[in-house]
Amino acid sequence: MYTVRFFHDSGFTQLMPVMLGKSVDPLGPDPGSSVVKIPEIEYQGEKLRLTTSMILHKQVAVKGIGRIFIMSPNIRLERAERKESGRHLFEFTQADFEMSGAKKDDVFGLLEDYYRGLSEFLAREASEEFEALGIGIFEFKPPFKRYTTHELFDKYGEDWERQASLAHDQPFWAICYKREFYDKEDPKEEGHFLNYDLIYPEGFGEGISGAEREHEFEVIHRKIKRDKLDLSPYATYLKFAKAGLIPSAGAGIGMERLARFLSKSKHISEVTLFRRVPGMPVDI
Numbered sequence: 483m484y485t486v487r488f489f490h491d492s493g494f495t496q497l498m499p500v501m502l503g504k505s506v507d508p509l510g511p512d513p514g515s516s517v518v519k520i521p522e523i524e525y526q527g528e529k530l531r532l533t534t535s536m537i538l539h540k541q542v543a544v545k546g547i548g549r550i551f552i553m554s555p556n557i558r559l560e561r562a563e564r565k566e567s568g569r570h571l572f573e574f575t576q577a578d579f580e581m582s583g584a585k586k587d588d589v590f591g592l593l594e595d596y597y598r599g600l601s602e603f604l605a606r607e608a609s610e611e612f613e614a615l616g617i618g619i620f621e622f623k624p625p626f627k628r629y630t631t632h633e634l635f636d637k638y639g640e641d642w643e644r645q646a647s648l649a650h651d652q653p654f655w656a657i658c659y660k661r662e663f664y665d666k667e668d669p670k671e672e673g674h675f676l677n678y679d680l681i682y683p684e685g686f687g688e689g690i691s692g693a694e695r696e697h698e699f700e701v702i703h704r705k706i707k708r709d710k711l712d713l714s715p716y717a718t719y720l721k722f723a724k725a726g727l728i729p730s731a732g733a734g735i736g737m738e739r740l741a742r743f744l745s746k747s748k749h750i751s752e753v754t755l756f757r758r759v760p761g762m763p764v765d766i
């Protein structure tokens with residue numbers, strides 16, 4: 483309720499999610515990728531994929547509308563070992579948003595307001611529930627610290643996400659990852675990227691990912707080829723890119739990961755009613 487109201491009050495238009503797409507998030511290439519495969523169905527002679535994330539749809543939609551958000555269900559068939567991470571489901575929901583003409587500082591500002599307001603909202607509306615759980619309401623104290631992934635790697639080593647998360651008592655931003663083609667490379671510094679994650683403290687790990695976006699057809703096309711992705715699923719998206727996408731930035735808040743962090747739950751499945759846990763059967 484808080485999330486939907488926050489985005490409405492901040493001038494965002496809510497879109498309904500799509501669950502099937504021709505062009506969906508490839509989620510890589512990423513050597514650490516934990517997704518087994520992207521499920522595909524054939525219907526009316528076309529191949530459609532289950533939504534991994536709506537990033538490419540967001541880029542198309544933001545052009546006409548300016549500020550959009552979607553409570554977006556995602557299917558990601560994570561490897562069975564992910565059961566042990568405590569933070570992976572194979573079906574989950576992102577509060578996924580995108581803003582035309584925005585830069586990463588605009589996204590940081592918006593999200594820091596979101597978290598500040600969330601602590602206030604919970605103190606006002608949910609103190610009894612937290613009392614019943616026997617835990618306090620986490621007080622988010624933005625602005626959150628900002629680090630590059632290079633700094634974090636130098637200080638904490640390869641396992642930096644977990645180690646840095648354990649070493650902090652407030653969330654922090656981790657900036658600059660080499661990842662999917664749609665995240666913008668810094669035009670001033672090749673090999674650096676204008677993307678970011680928000681990492682929750684106390685060992686809870688990643689809660690949000692987002693970026694400024696590539697919007698020029700030539701760049702997108704070159705990077706899809708760089709990543710050795712099959713071009714055919716991206717044909718429709720590339721058509722939109724050729725017709726002209728616009729500069730934008732956004733992110734997706736993992737709703738179950740947020741609920742897990744707030745409730746200090748050991749496993750993310752404890753905060754979902756119909757749990758979809760990698761390596762475990764589905765109840766219903």
Ligand code: ATP
Nearest residue numbers: 558569570571574576688689690691734735736739
């Ligand atoms: P991780 O590295 O933890 O596997 P990711 O970087 O692959 O996650 P993103 O593609 O960045 O995930 O997804 C955007 C957001 O959606 C994440 O920051 C997280 O909050 C949420 N999310 C991603 N995958 C899952 C999952 N399997 N279960 C629950 N939430 C998820």
Ligand code: ASP
Nearest residue numbers: 535691692693732733734
């Ligand atoms: N929601 C993410 C973003 O806006 C994309 C993802 O799901 O990885 O960048």
Ligand code: MG
Nearest residue numbers: 679688690691
């Ligand atoms: Mg991520």
